[in-house]
Amino acid sequence: DAGVIQSPRHEVTEMGQEVTLRCKPISGHDYLFWYRQTMMRGLELLIYFNNNVPIDDSGMPEDRFSAKMPNASFSTLKIQPSEPRDSAVYFCASSRRLAGLSTDTQYFGPGTRLTVL
Amino acid sequence: AQSVTQLGSHVSVSEGALVLLRCNYSSSVPPYLFWYVQYPNQGLQLLLKYTSAATLVKGINGFEAEFKKSETSFHLTKPSAHMSDAAEYFCAVSPSGSARQLTFGSGTQLTVLP
Numbered sequence: 001d002a003g004v005i006q007s008p009r010h011e012v013t014e015m016g017q018e019v020t021l022r023c024k025p026i027s028g029h030d031y032l033f034w035y036r037q038t039m040m041r042g043l044e045l046l047i048y049f050n051n052n053v054p055i056d057d058s059g060m061p062e063d064r065f066s067a068k069m070p071n072a073s074f075s076t077l078k079i080q081p082s083e084p085r086d087s088a089v090y091f092c093a094s095s096r097r098l099a100g101l102s103t104d105t106q107y108f109g110p111g112t113r114l115t116v117l
Numbered sequence: 118a119q120s121v122t123q124l125g126s127h128v129s130v131s132e133g134a135l136v137l138l139r140c141n142y143s144s145s146v147p148p149y150l151f152w153y154v155q156y157p158n159q160g161l162q163l164l165l166k167y168t169s170a171a172t173l174v175k176g177i178n179g180f181e182a183e184f185k186k187s188e189t190s191f192h193l194t195k196p197s198a199h200m201s202d203a204a205e206y207f208c209a210v211s212p213s214g215s216a217r218q219l220t221f222g223s224g225t226q227l228t229v230l231p
Contacts (some may be wrong), residue, residue: 004160031217043207043221056218091160095217105151106219108160 002026004109006092012115018080021112024073025094033093033106034067034077043091049075050097082116089113119144119210123222131230136180136195138225140208143189150191151209151219152182161207167191178202203229 005024013019025032033048047057052069060067064083069075079086093106124139142148149168153161165176172184182193191208208222 033217042223045219048217093161105163105166108153108162110158110160113158 004092004094004107006090006109006112008112009110010113010115012117013082014117015083016081017116018078019082019086019114019116021077021090021092021114023075023077023092023109025075025092026096026107027073029094029096029107030072031095031097031106032069032075033095034075035091035093035108037089037091037111038087046077079114082114084116087114087116119146119148119212119218119220121208121210121220121222123206123208123225125225126223127226127228129228129230130198132200133197136193136198136202136227138193138206138208138227140182140191140193140222141189142191142208142210144210144212146212149211150182150184151211152176152180152191152193153207153209153221155205155207155224157204164193164206198227198229200229200231203227 007022030051034046035043037043046059047067049069067077089111091108091111093108095104095106098104120143122141151166152164154164155161164180165174167174167184175181180195182191184191205224205226207224209219211219
């Protein structure tokens with residue numbers, strides 16, 4: 001059973017360029033999360049979706065960041081224009097809804113290491 | 118509001134010694150609590166979780182954690198460290214009934230000495 005898939009695993013780009021990170025959640029999961037991990041701030045939730053609809057984007061740092069989920073098996077996180085301070089590891093995670101309002105464990109992808117020069 | 122404090126950003130133990138990683142939480146509602154492990158250049162992997170059933174939770178790789186409401190703690194232990202346990206460990210909290218709003222601690226890097 002495939003886990004959460006992220007691409008690319010590594011991305012190096014120059015300041016000002018557009019960056020697109022991709023995520024394929026586990027099949028059957030209806031929640032998708034985007035996190036950012038840095039040494040200074042640790043793991044931060046950026047945004048999460050339920051049934052392809054963004055529910056909470058309060059963690060998105062600026063308007064330069066945007067996320068979409070066009071269907072249940074694909075999501076993108078885009079940074080335009082990118083800046084050196086965006087350098088971090090970006091994780092995607094997915095989970096499924098359980099009975100009632102409860103939600104199952106989040107399963108994480110391997111991450112995309114972004115370096116903005 | 119909820120938060121997690123992990124005491125000790127770096128912990129070193131000898132191979133075969135007890136592993137104890139500390140986690141204290143703050144939550145205005147009954148919490149769910151999680152421990153995740155991150156190996157170098159990999160994503161986070163769930164070790165174990167507490168979801169209001171048994172207070173002593175057993176996880177993978179011989180790890181376990183005990184939920185202590187009176188101490189607002191959820192410390193992670195393993196009786197005998199193995200070299201393969203070297204990794205970063207994260208404690209996380211979410212409101213009960215929802216694993217959506219995970220709040221992570223700052224992580225503890227575990228080093229296992231030969």
